[in-house]
Amino acid sequence: MSAASDGVVAQSDLERFADLTVGFAANVQRGQIVSIGSELGKEPLTRAIAASAYRAGARFVDVSYFDLHVKRARIEHADEDTLDFVPSWYGERVLELGRQRCSRIALTGPSFPGLLDDLDPARAGRDQLPALKEVGQVVNERTSNWTAIPCPTAGWAQLVHPDLEPEEALAKLWQEVLHVCRLDEDDPIAAWEARGETLVTAASKLSQRRFDALRFTGPGTDLTVGLLPTSNFLAARFETVDGVVHRPNLPSEEVFSAPDPARVDGVVRATKPLVVGGSIIKGLEVEFAEGRITRIDADENAEVLRGYAARDEGASRLGEVALVDGEGRIGALDTVFFDTLLDENAASHIAIGQAYAMCVEGEDVDRINQSQIHVDFMIGSPEVRVDGLQADGSSAPVLVDGAWQV
């Protein structure tokens, strides 16, 4: 009578993953409402998480299953000028999740990769669901303990491992996800606490250097990202206004900050494909001048990202800069996962759109980027070095060959 386990992943693994998600990453408290943002194709893990949350004393588990096929029907048939419409109750629900101090769990990973590929990317880019602009506000208000975790699907597995039979591909992706989530450790929580220490230490040292900017150089990339006077680097260990500690991403291998949205210059070549709203963007190259994007090119689906970057004033400026060292488990797999949560933790990255306010202090809170969107793209690799620039023009190595220099 329990949820099917797709045949390729043991029910006990689903339950361990669910318990780590609920008890550690989201850190669900007794009496909380828990929102689970899922998609069709992710039912077994969704149900395991719901059961774990109820066992942990959740008052209610509110599951939303997004259906990319319905989004496809919209992009295909709806009137052009309605494609960015979102019903009022979508955003209102997110704001209530914050006001009512709920926990939020999101399951990432493409559900039906390629399903939107034959559609007009400009139309596809206007419909940004399931993303909602209100999520950024709730994150910055720190009123909900939340996490995002990867959830394998059959379609996603075939995208990552096209050379394998469908069942083998799904089994391999599950094994990789369990590995990068440290679920193959006897004590995954202890493993994450240890890795967290490394990242918190690196973040702290980096913050203390008070660099004026970071410079990324490598094949096709020479990008300078200005920092604000109080830009602090953080690891993905957050605390709500009520003192609930949670891990916003599982896995997480990054340290990140909020850059100066007015001082980003140069050109950057993405080192991994990225999935945006169901479309896969490959061969991405982006140019910045005085903080703003001046050019977006790609081998495939550049229009989709152009649509996002045109969303509002802040959508073409940077909201995040993040560094990933070579010690993480994802980069070592040398696999493109076509999922931002995994790929961004394989390599250093930047994001256009909304910044995280907890990265800065004082008047800098009003200087960080504001937007309805937040789209990460990966710009790091062992071939891309990162240097810290001081205001006097001097520079110091930060990350070379995947190793911290700070």
Place this chain on the structure above:
Amino acid sequence: MSAASDGVVAQSDLERFADLTVGFAANVQRGQIVSIGSELGKEPLTRAIAASAYRAGARFVDVSYFDLHVKRARIEHADEDTLDFVPSWYGERVLELGRQRCSRIALTGPSFPGLLDDLDPARAGRDQLPALKEVGQVVNERTSNWTAIPCPTAGWAQLVHPDLEPEEALAKLWQEVLHVCRLDEDDPIAAWEARGETLVTAASKLSQRRFDALRFTGPGTDLTVGLLPTSNFLAARFETVDGVVHRPNLPSEEVFSAPDPARVDGVVRATKPLVVGGSIIKGLEVEFAEGRITRIDADENAEVLRGYAARDEGASRLGEVALVDGEGRIGALDTVFFDTLLDENAASHIAIGQAYAMCVEGEDVDRINQSQIHVDFMIGSPEVRVDGLQADGSSAPVLVDGAWQV
């Protein structure tokens, strides 16, 4: 790239069904938001309806997939005193659907029959989702054009046709559903218009008789249902406050009214099983005195209905009385469908809980039953005759052997 059709139903049949649902039953207007209340297992028809709605000019299609497995986890693990909790945004969304003059489409039919059978029925009865009390208010305010249609699932098909192989069972249920929805007619809309005429005429004649009560007599049944002075009988052809004509049920073979909640007496034996909140209630017998339920017994799951009937003051009184003649297509199949939408249109029925205000006029609007619930159960069969009683004690036959006598 289109939605899968389960292999057993042609994509063209799904599309005709979707177009009849959108264009005729719900009568979706250009620019409307359309809510689709679906369940896991109903993806192909859900997607076909979404596509049809967008082709018809919908501004947005808001699909909710309910997952009975998550409900099971709740009933299994959640704290007893949280089981009737519903997040504020669930009801608020329904009220917004009315305020914003949206269209609402619900897909009926059990998704995972038996999934709750081994759980405590008293606990199961406290969680009434996916039903929401706000729906009754929006129905009575006539602010949304809505419909409910049946959607076959593999599990439902096996319940109805346990003797057939899974694929055959699903094919047969689909064939039956397409038949009772008149989709095997060249012009289903014309067929429904003709059937509607018969029902509207019967309802009109019945209303004109101004009976004081209806009496149902048959095996195990002798029930007198008092009527209000303005209790009008209606067929399921509604009109919103904005003049949008819609069919709230497809199929519909009934004429119905709102009875006097203070004058129901006697005993009634259900003539079909009913599905309530995922549980199947068989062998149901209910006794009334002065309008209130005084006893609920059943061979299986009586506790579930007792839980519903204890929900509030009006939950143990009648909100609906409905008559079904022998000309409909469902009764002729002589099949128990375990789905209220189909089974209630095979036989005369009554419902505890919320009444439909459009059935009465003037001060009777304040006399009809009010409740957060509405649960139909079937009490008619060819063996159950219905007589109309006048205040002076005289009586006249209304429905005998399935034929109208009015």
